[in-house]
Amino acid sequence: MGAPHESAARGYEPVIGLEVHCQLLTRSKIFCSCSTAFGAPPNSQVCPVCLGHPGVLPVLNRRAVELAVVLGLALGSKIREVSVFARKNYFYPDLPKGYQISQYDLPLCDGGSLQIGTGDARRTIGITRLHLEEDAGKMKHAEDGSGRSLVDLNRCGVPLIEIVTEPDLRTPEEAHDFLERLKQLVQYIGVCDGNMEGGSLRCDANVSVRPRGSEALGTKTEIKNLNSFRNVQRALEHEIRRQIAVLESAGRVEGATLLWDATRDRLQVMRTKEEAHDYRYFPEPDLLPLVLAEEWIAAIRGMVPELPEARRARFVREYALPEYDAGVLTATRELAGFYEAAARRSGDAKLASNWVMTELLGAVKGDTERLRNLPLTPERLGDLLALITSGAISGKIAKAVFEEMAVSGGEPGAIIEACGLSQIVDPDAIRALIAEVLAANAPQVVDYLAGHERVLPHFIGQVMKASRGRANPELTNRLLREALEARRE
Amino acid sequence: MNLCGMSAHALRDGIAARRFSAEDVVRAFLDRIAAHDGRVHAFLEVHDTEAIAEARRLDEEIARGSEPGPLAGIPIAVKDNICVRGRGTSCASRILSGYAPPYDATVIEKLRAAGAVVLGKTNMDEFAMGSSTENSGFGATRNPWSLEHVPGGSSGGSAAAVALGLAPVALGSDTGGSVRQPGAFCGVAAMKPTYGTVSRRGLIAFASSLDQIGPLGRDVQDCLNLYNVLCGPDPRDATSAPGGHEVPEGALLQGVRGLRVGVPWDWLGEGLHADVEAALGRSVEALRQAGALVGEVSLLDPSYAIAAYYIIATAEASANLARYDGVRYGASARGAEDPAGLYTGTRSEGFGAEVRRRIVLGTYVLSAGYYDAYYLRAQKARRLIRDDFERAFAMADVLLLPTAPTPAFRIGEKTGDPLAMYLSDIFTVPLNLYAGCGINVPAGLSADELPIGMQLLAPRFGEAALFRAAQCLESRLGTLGLAPEPAET
Numbered sequence: 014m015g016a017p018h019e020s021a022a023r024g025y026e027p028v029i030g031l032e033v034h035c036q037l038l039t040r041s042k043i044f045c046s047c048s049t050a051f052g053a054p055p056n057s058q059v060c061p062v063c064l065g066h067p068g069v070l071p072v073l074n075r076r077a078v079e080l081a082v083v084l085g086l087a088l089g090s091k092i093r094e095v096s097v098f099a100r101k102n103y104f105y106p107d108l109p110k111g112y113q114i115s116q117y118d119l120p121l122c123d124g125g126s127l128q129i130g131t132g133d134a135r136r137t138i139g140i141t142r143l144h145l146e147e148d149a150g151k152m153k154h155a156e157d158g159s160g161r162s163l164v165d166l167n168r169c170g171v172p173l174i175e176i177v178t179e180p181d182l183r184t185p186e187e188a189h190d191f192l193e194r195l196k197q198l199v200q201y202i203g204v205c206d207g208n209m210e211g212g213s214l215r216c217d218a219n220v221s222v223r224p225r226g227s228e229a230l231g232t233k234t235e236i237k238n239l240n241s242f243r244n245v246q247r248a249l250e251h252e253i254r255r256q257i258a259v260l261e262s263a264g265r266v267e268g269a270t271l272l273w274d275a276t277r278d279r280l281q282v283m284r285t286k287e288e289a290h291d292y293r294y295f296p297e298p299d300l301l302p303l304v305l306a307e308e309w310i311a312a313i314r315g316m317v318p319e320l321p322e323a324r325r326a327r328f329v330r331e332y333a334l335p336e337y338d339a340g341v342l343t344a345t346r347e348l349a350g351f352y353e354a355a356a357r358r359s360g361d362a363k364l365a366s367n368w369v370m371t372e373l374l375g376a377v378k379g380d381t382e383r384l385r386n387l388p389l390t391p392e393r394l395g396d397l398l399a400l401i402t403s404g405a406i407s408g409k410i411a412k413a414v415f416e417e418m419a420v421s422g423g424e425p426g427a428i429i430e431a432c433g434l435s436q437i438v439d440p441d442a443i444r445a446l447i448a449e450v451l452a453a454n455a456p457q458v459v460d461y462l463a464g465h466e467r468v469l470p471h472f473i474g475q476v477m478k479a480s481r482g483r484a485n486p487e488l489t490n491r492l493l494r495e496a497l498e499a500r501r502e
Numbered sequence: 503m504n505l506c507g508m509s510a511h512a513l514r515d516g517i518a519a520r521r522f523s524a525e526d527v528v529r530a531f532l533d534r535i536a537a538h539d540g541r542v543h544a545f546l547e548v549h550d551t552e553a554i555a556e557a558r559r560l561d562e563e564i565a566r567g568s569e570p571g572p573l574a575g576i577p578i579a580v581k582d583n584i585c586v587r588g589r590g591t592s593c594a595s596r597i598l599s600g601y602a603p604p605y606d607a608t609v610i611e612k613l614r615a616a617g618a619v620v621l622g623k624t625n626m627d628e629f630a631m632g633s634s635t636e637n638s639g640f641g642a643t644r645n646p647w648s649l650e651h652v653p654g655g656s657s658g659g660s661a662a663a664v665a666l667g668l669a670p671v672a673l674g675s676d677t678g679g680s681v682r683q684p685g686a687f688c689g690v691a692a693m694k695p696t697y698g699t700v701s702r703r704g705l706i707a708f709a710s711s712l713d714q715i716g717p718l719g720r721d722v723q724d725c726l727n728l729y730n731v732l733c734g735p736d737p738r739d740a741t742s743a744p745g746g747h748e749v750p751e752g753a754l755l756q757g758v759r760g761l762r763v764g765v766p767w768d769w770l771g772e773g774l775h776a777d778v779e780a781a782l783g784r785s786v787e788a789l790r791q792a793g794a795l796v797g798e799v800s801l802l803d804p805s806y807a808i809a810a811y812y813i814i815a816t817a818e819a820s821a822n823l824a825r826y827d828g829v830r831y832g833a834s835a836r837g838a839e840d841p842a843g844l845y846t847g848t849r850s851e852g853f854g855a856e857v858r859r860r861i862v863l864g865t866y867v868l869s870a871g872y873y874d875a876y877y878l879r880a881q882k883a884r885r886l887i888r889d890d891f892e893r894a895f896a897m898a899d900v901l902l903l904p905t906a907p908t909p910a911f912r913i914g915e916k917t918g919d920p921l922a923m924y925l926s927d928i929f930t931v932p933l934n935l936y937a938g939c940g941i942n943v944p945a946g947l948s949a950d951e952l953p954i955g956m957q958l959l960a961p962r963f964g965e966a967a968l969f970r971a972a973q974c975l976e977s978r979l980g981t982l983g984l985a986p987e988p989a990e991t
């Protein structure tokens with residue numbers, strides 16, 4: 014990543030702000046009852062309302078409001094008691110009404126913040142506002158060579174929340190980190206699936222550069238069409254380099270809207286400042302101001318789950334886990350929930366942490382979404398761990414049992430029983446194994462009797478091997494010494 | 503028996519008593535439309551087949567002894583900006599020619615449930631923009647009392663149809679007087695309910711914060727019966743008011759003893775036609791004799807309301823009419839090279855001059871740099887007008903004033919002077935900004951044998967007092983009866 018270091022070296026500081034659109038996880042659209050399910054045939058999830066037929070009226074989806082407020086609360090925003098929808102007017106074939114219903118001067122939420130970075134590099138990025146709006150449809154060019162364009166309006170009217178940050182980000186990496194944190198958060202609290210490639214998380218970036226130490230902001234450009242975190246970072250690097258080059262050659266940065274072309278790895282000018290749209294916002298007369306009564310906000314507050322930061326801190330405090338473990342375990346809500354349930358059941362939080370981080374994450378190949386479909390429940394994992402702590406099985410056996418449980422979801426006791434994996438605690442059975450081992454290792458027995466106790470582990474290993482790991486280690490140790498000492502006589 | 507000369511409530515009673523059938527009634531009106539509509543052009547489309555089939559179905563139901571709805575068998579003419587499923591609904595605009603909505607407006611659902619039979623769609627000023635029905639994209643409507651005169655507008659087709667006995671009752675829409683003013687010009691009772699009492703779902707929007715569907719009938723009682731069917735909350739219209747605003751028929755018998763009637767004499771100076779002034783005098787006298795307390799109220803100069811109205815209404819219209827882009831339904835320009843070409847072509851060909859003028863006006867007043875000076879100031883003026891009405895209604899239960907300063911003007915008289923046309927609504931527009939209710943009651947004929955209308959206004963949800971006063975006025979001044987059958991000219 015050359016750009017930020019270069020810019021630092023040249024004495025310029027980038028100033029970056031983001032506008033992120035999150036598709037809210039509602040079943041129906043924001044102003045009609047059409048489904049929001051992804052991947053349906055074109056124009057199959059539409060009705061007169063979202064098609065903008067004459068005479069139709071929007072009716073606000075309460076669930077969309079609740080999810081937006083959940084996000085607002087999670088970001089520490091101030092929830093407005095009265096917010097107002099507004100019409101944003103522009104013509105485009107994927108916008109049936111010729112205006113988008115959005116919010117303008119009185120958005121749903123004001124302020125808030127999100128932490129980025131770790132340790133000493135932690136920074137607080139300010140959130141300017143959050144507002145609700147409807148999505149537009151999708152245009153694509155026909156592939157039949159006719160030169161025609163096709164419009165799919167399934168996405169039209171899907172509820173979005175737009176998150177606008179303060180210009181607090183200073184490097185493309187920070188922008189990337191912010192998006193990662195935001196994605197983690199929206200997924201964690203269940204307001205958005207966070208799928209950037211599928212379009213449920215979209216980002217525009219504003220960027221300017223200024224001489225380091227300067228307080229004044231430079232002229233900014235806006236970059237659109239950033240459909241992956243990597244593209245956000247790449248596009249910002251390009252644009253920062255370009256702006257610095259302009260300033261270095263004593264030129265002036267012109268305000269413009271740029272489009273990132275990911276396939277060619279370059280920026281194109283979409284429109285200059287002179288061509289900027291006048292959206293002619295005005296209050297939406299078809300919707301009354303949105304009034305959030307105190308009780309409603311209180312009820313929504315109850316829907317906000319414990320946030321990743323708080324949970325991480327609690328894991329360290331409550332379960333005495335290392336920072337690292339707590340960070341890994343709280344990466345997603347699914348994993349944190351799984352861990353907590355398993356840990357409580359097992360009675361050994363650190364052991365549970367080790368098992369969840371290595372065995373469980375291994376079983377789902379690091380994708381915690383798969384935990385939902387895993388036959389193994391956290392309770393059964395807890396039971397398995399409890400068997401280790403009680404000495405009923407060794408860690409090695411437990412791993413074999415775990416593998417079986419991950420596939421069948423079976424109860425650990427039953428699997429141990431069925432596979433004959435339980436520990437051998439019968440002294441006579443172990444004595445018989447010891448007798449075999451000593452008979453087969455006569456030279457080492459002589460060594461031992463001559464005072465070379467270091468061969469003891471060798472015997473233990475042999476006994477364990479003969480028992481396929483099932484011999485109780487402590488009992489084996491004691492009986493082995495007894496057997497060897499008996500040879501002295 | 504001349505069924506076409508009877509009021510809707512008389513027809514209802516006759517059908518219920520089986521003196522004639524619903525089919526007899528519907529056929530009588532269809533025959534009269536066939537005989538006389540050619541000269542006035544009240545209808546854009548007549549639904550004869552469906553109307554007869556519906557009447558027969560109702561007759562069968564009545565024969566089976568099932569409870570007929572409150573409007574069972576009553577034919578009704580519907581203004582062409584109200585959606586009737588599967589039938590042409592064009593707002594008298596070429597841009598919507600051939601458009602058939604996929605749904606019934608809420609008011610149509612309610613009418614059907616009450617047993618009313620839709621006769622057809624009536625002519626209007628394109629998108630309800632006008633005061634004379636000369637702005638129709640399909641030819642003007644003429645005043646049945648004098649074919650050289652306008653019927654008023656924008657609900658001119660509905661008013662002419664009722665006046666000429668082509669329908670006993672009709673639906674219109676009132677954005678700045680579009681029900682009341684044609685009611686006055688054609689000599690029929692015509693009512694604008696309080697904003698929010700009648701659902702706007704399926705009313706093709708002109709100015710969403712001002713539009714309200716209202717009934718036209720041959721007498722006040724017909725308006726009341728229709729109002730009671732139309733009103734009520736609609737979960738599909740977010741601006742619809744909570745229910746409970748029906749007015750019992752008995753209210754009409756209560757009289758006006760002690761009712762405080764205010765006349766805004768300040769408004770009634772220059773420009774008031776002598777015959778209209780005389781009719782106002784008769785009306786004041788009539789109410790006084792019936793025991794009402796008639797006094798003077800002062801109201802803000804109505805020219806402020808006209809100014810505010812033409813800013814707010816055109817601003818909303820500029821967005822409401824953006825959906826007519828030639829992409830999904832209605833007219834579509836051929837041969838466009840790109841979306842911008844499609845929009846320009848479709849909208850230049852599809853909209854008439856007045857609609858284009860208002861879209862340009864509305865776009866202008868919302869533009870960056872002009873918003874504060876126009877739209878925002880108009881909204882402030884609207885608040886002042888609302889407060890002014892509230893203050894006046896603290897002193898008077900209803901207001902009385904002429905519906906229009908003059909009787910109907912001549913066809914073509916004001917088409918070259920939009921401002922003169924706008925001023926013909928000077929007495930009706932303020933009520934829409936306030937969002938209260940009002941009704942036109944016929945008050946005799948001018949020396950030129952043209953109807954004169956008096957207007958009663960009441961506060962928001964003040965329909966009971968409104969109907970009481972209107973009934974009193976009507977019973978003292980008398981209804982006009984049908985317009986004389988137009989002679990060939």
Ligand SMILES: [Zn+2]
Binds near residue numbers: 042058059062064170
């Ligand atoms: Zn829909």
